[in-house]
């Protein structure tokens with residue numbers, strides 16, 4: 001990343017800005033800011049006729065509520081600073097969303113494209129053994145999820161390896177989230193982060209006061225969008241937004257360049273092209289350019305970085321031609337870039353909130369695994385019974401019949417995916433309302449990000465104080 005500061009220093013600066021604004025006691029602020037512990041592992045796997053050594057990390061930033069939660073990424077550029085920064089972001093994200101998890105993150109320094117599926121399985125199982133042995137992967141203490149370079153298959157291998165290591169743990173399937181449906185996963189997890197990005201944009205558009213700051217119209221109709229990275233998060237966000245009436249994805253930036261179409265790219269076709277060819281090059285539904293250096297500055301209403309951290313810096317921030325930036329990736333903007341964009345009046349929906357859909361639905365999956373009951377069944381039963389008891393007692397008192405109300409009818413017919421989506425929608429909208437309200441009622445709070453950090457930090461401090469630590 002450009003600039004003199006590291007990713008972790010940038011996250012800490014964002015935290016510190018919020019802590020200073022609420023005059024948080026210095027000792028407590030430091031305790032909240034630093035990582036509790038980081039496990040470094042180097043392990044060997046015999047592959048292709050020789051021993052290969054792999055390096056990985058799992059950082060627990062906080063466990064004020066346990067388990068600590070956060071993804072595991074497989075990337076050749078992974079490093080300790082990045083893992084600790086991402087773990088810190090997880091702490092603040094869970095606190096902002098009011099989800100009872102601490103923050104964690106892990107990585108393996110590996111390019112998954114260089115290995116076959118069989119080899120990746122052996123490497124993942126070996127990595128899992130190390131994590132389980134040191135209590136960095138268990139349903140009660142530390143629960144990973146997919147991130148860059150990992151997916152539901154990786155999670156399934158991890159869950160299976162955990163069960164082999166700890167066969168008597170009846171809650172074993174809750175040791176990771178983002179598993180395939182047939183292996184204890186939950187409907188809607190794969191799309192969850194992208195779906196959350198869509199909900200966060202909808203919440204922004206519904207807030208007249210926030211929208212007025214960008215001079216965007218009161219509807220997504222006609223909105224133009226630039227997306228960087230068409231992986232899990234970017235693809236789902238782009239797909240759901242392109243399904244919104246009149247919203248157009250005009251540029252998609254990938255590893256091998258940028259593809260543009262002012263009338264809107266067909267996201268489904270582009271994704272299929274990337275799966276088949278490995279990139280956006282040669283896609284005939286738009287104009288491809290190998291040079292994507294300035295593509296983040298393509299003119300648009302909404303810019304969605306959904307690939308890497310540190311892509312918006314003080315060097316390119318002044319030249320961006322957008323009104324709204326939605327941080328689908330973690331840490332896509334440096335602290336300095338954030339300051340520049342703030343002065344330029346560009347509104348930023350921060351990563352802590354914009355990509356929280358993944359951890360929110362992971363929470364639903366974890367709860368489902370621990371209860372051993374299909375998600376929503378308990379709520380349906382309770383509601384059904386509550387209404388029946390009430391209806392019967394009213395009938396007895398008045399002699400009239402009382403039909404069950406519409407909410408009960410909805411819950412009775414609802415599928416898991418409906419419950420997941422409505423639960424996610426509810427979480428995203430309440431967190432947005434809280435952030436926006438704080439931003440708009442306190443002149444000292446300069447942006448949504450600072451509001452998000454203040455809400456998170458206050459919540460964490462409240463827990464530490466209650467615990468007496």
Ligand SMILES: NC(=O)c1ccc[n+]([C@@H]2O[C@H](COP(=O)([O-])OP(=O)(O)OC[C@H]3O[C@@H](n4cnc5c(N)ncnc54)[C@H](O)[C@@H]3O)[C@@H](O)[C@H]2O)c1
Pocket residue numbers: 146147148149150193228229230231232233234253254255306307308309328329330331355356358359
């Ligand atoms: N997967 C989740 O549920 C989840 C949840 C929260 C946050 N995130 C964050 O979202 C971001 C993306 O995660 P993902 O799971 O979609 O990863 P992914 O590996 O599925 O997708 C990343 C995409 O970015 C592209 N890319 C890589 N380098 C690029 C470059 N230089 N320019 C343009 N594109 C490039 C890749 O080709 C790929 O399509 C990360 O910051 C991750 O931490 C992911």
